[in-house]
Amino acid sequence: MDLTPSVRRLCRTAIALAGLWILPAPTDGWSLDTTEPPPAERRETLSLADAALRALQHNLDISISRHTKESRLADIVIEQAKFDPTFSINGQYNRVASPLNRPVFGGTGGTLNSITTFDQRNHSVTVDATQSLITGGSVNLNYSPSRTNVNQDVARGFLFNPSWMGGLGVTLTQPLLRNAGIDVNKTFIKVAQNNADIEQHVFRDRVLTVIASVEQTYWDVVFANENLKVAQAALKAAEELLATNRAKSKAGIMSIVDVLQAEAAMASRVEQVLVAEKAIRDQEDQLRRLLNPGEEDLRQDVRLMPTEMPVTSLDPISLQETIDIAIDQRPEIIQAKKNIDSGELNQQFARNQMLPTLSLQGTMGLAGLGGDYGEAFTRNFSGDFYNYGAGLVLSYPLGNRAAISTYNKRQLEVQNAEVALVRARQQVIIGVREAVRRVQTDFKRIETTRSARIMAEKQLQAEQERLKVGMSTTRFVLDFQRDLATARGNELRATIDYNKSLSNLARHKATTLDRYNLQLE
Numbered sequence: 001m002d003l004t005p006s007v008r009r010l011c012r013t014a015i016a017l018a019g020l021w022i023l024p025a026p027t028d029g030w031s032l033d034t035t036e037p038p039p040a041e042r043r044e045t046l047s048l049a050d051a052a053l054r055a056l057q058h059n060l061d062i063s064i065s066r067h068t069k070e071s072r073l074a075d076i077v078i079e080q081a082k083f084d085p086t087f088s089i090n091g092q093y094n095r096v097a098s099p100l101n102r103p104v105f106g107g108t109g110g111t112l113n114s115i116t117t118f119d120q121r122n123h124s125v126t127v128d129a130t131q132s133l134i135t136g137g138s139v140n141l142n143y144s145p146s147r148t149n150v151n152q153d154v155a156r157g158f159l160f161n162p163s164w165m166g167g168l169g170v171t172l173t174q175p176l177l178r179n180a181g182i183d184v185n186k187t188f189i190k191v192a193q194n195n196a197d198i199e200q201h202v203f204r205d206r207v208l209t210v211i212a213s214v215e216q217t218y219w220d221v222v223f224a225n226e227n228l229k230v231a232q233a234a235l236k237a238a239e240e241l242l243a244t245n246r247a248k249s250k251a252g253i254m255s256i257v258d259v260l261q262a263e264a265a266m267a268s269r270v271e272q273v274l275v276a277e278k279a280i281r282d283q284e285d286q287l288r289r290l291l292n293p294g295e296e297d298l299r300q301d302v303r304l305m306p307t308e309m310p311v312t313s314l315d316p317i318s319l320q321e322t323i324d325i326a327i328d329q330r331p332e333i334i335q336a337k338k339n340i341d342s343g344e345l346n347q348q349f350a351r352n353q354m355l356p357t358l359s360l361q362g363t364m365g366l367a368g369l370g371g372d373y374g375e376a377f378t379r380n381f382s383g384d385f386y387n388y389g390a391g392l393v394l395s396y397p398l399g400n401r402a403a404i405s406t407y408n409k410r411q412l413e414v415q416n417a418e419v420a421l422v423r424a425r426q427q428v429i430i431g432v433r434e435a436v437r438r439v440q441t442d443f444k445r446i447e448t449t450r451s452a453r454i455m456a457e458k459q460l461q462a463e464q465e466r467l468k469v470g471m472s473t474t475r476f477v478l479d480f481q482r483d484l485a486t487a488r489g490n491e492l493r494a495t496i497d498y499n500k501s502l503s504n505l506a507r508h509k510a511t512t513l514d515r516y517n518l519q520l521e
Contacts, residue, residue, distance in 0.1 A: 043303045048218050049516050051291065055214045058292035062210060065203045072196040079189040083132045090126040095119070119151035136185045137174035143167070145373065145380075160371040166380035169365035177355040187349040194342040201331035201338075204510075204520055208331070211512050214290050215503040221283045222306050223496040227489060228276040234485040235269040241481070242266050245474060258474040265478045272485075310499045314443045319436055322509060326432045327425060329510040336421035343414035350407040356396035364388040428508070435505040442501045445494035449487065456480070456487040 097119040124146035149162030242262040248254035365387045368380030460480040466472035506512045
């Protein structure tokens with residue numbers, strides 16, 4: 001840390017007052033190398049908006065939340081994919097050579113004189129497509145052409161050998177009670193959408209938290225820099241008083257005690273400057289940590305120079321309007337509402353699951369036969385050969401305890417979600433009221449501490465005039481200098497606290513992003 005010439009001079013004075021002697025460094029041990037000048041510090045100006053953007057770009061919690069949000073969006077697609085069609089193709093070849101124990105009508109003669117082989121070959125392809133319906137039902141379309149031929153010595157009575165058989169069938173299944181209806185079957189899609197919305201607001205909440213933390217730390221850096229100026233001004237005043245006292249002591253119009261008091265006060269002010277400089281470095285490190293730079297950047301000695309000036313004006317604040325804005329925009333309120341919506345969807349689905357299972361099933365098919373595939377295909381769609389049928393299937397578990405217990409559980413979850421919403425609204429209202437009071441109080445502190453600082457300046461000026469004419473002492477002037485430094489520090493602290501309170505109020509209103517014209521994508 002570089003010291004100003006006055007600080008170095010004061011350090012030497014303090015050492016001399018303590019009765020210490022500066023000895024030369026030994027030649028046969030370690031020694032401090034002062035041949036090379038210390039490396040120049042790199043300074044970087046930083047506005048509040050730049051700090052907020054850099055923190056958002058590199059914050060690890062933001063990255064995790066962003067990935068979680070993307071996974072919630074994938075859950076929506078997963079639920080929607082349950083209604084995607086399914087397509088399958090199945091090809092088979094079968095050959096069966098079996099001994100005959102009796103005549104085959106149309107294939108062998110009236111009697112069998114020996115064991116005859118019945119060799120049958122079958123080639124088949126089954127094309128199947130299934131579509132789940134948003135109403136809860138499903139449609140299945142099946143087309144299965146096949147080719148069959150048998151050995152010639154037993155195929156004398158077959159109309160076609162080889163023969164082609166075509167089959168086309170449609171099956172429809174539709175629940176009428178349980179799992180019936182669009183709303184019931186879109187339940188988990190809507191729940192996934194709500195979860196994605198919730199995660200979006202969780203992401204927004206973390207963004208607001210990161211920006212608020214950056215703002216608070218940024219103003220602490222501003223305070224540390226300005227507080228150093230206060231300490232340096234107090235040191236300068238002590239130097240001037242010491243120089244005046246020494247001159248008067250040489251002239252014989254002031255005692256050595258006054259000089260020693262001024263020197264002791266100056267040494268104390270040196271310490272305050274050193275502590276203030278350390279506080280700047282500490283706050284800069286805290287701000288750099290929030291910006292999440294790489295390790296290589298953290299190793300560099302970079303001074304952050306804030307460019308924002310603290311605000312000292314107060315816009316009118318309507319408490320009721322502020323509460324309304326907070327309730328409308330706070331992420332936790334929106335999350336609680338979405339949780340109630342999801343709970344009600346799950347409750348409605350659980351109520352539906354207590355109904356019996358009653359399903360309507362209908363089938364319709366066409367068939368065709370020919371000596372080749374083209375002939376079989378043509379006859380397949382001629383409508384000469386067909387089948388159809390319909391039926392109802394009813395089932396109900398005795399007792400149905402699982403469905404009833406699930407429904408009761410979903411009811412309790414909805415009640416808990418409603419209570420959570422009420423609690424969240426209460427917390428928001430209390431937090432906003434406290435934040436508004438804090439802004440108003442800190443603004444009044446600025447006015448009060450400014451008045452105290454002005455009075456301290458006047459008192460010091462008056463006491464210095466009294467000292468010039470011999471009506472006061474060094475100790476009293478030093479006391480008033482200390483009081484002035486304290487008053488300046490209090491005014492500075494009140495100003496920075498006021499700006500931090502404005503940041504805190506914006507966080508409670510969830511309008512922090514509006515201050516930077518930022519939008520989340």
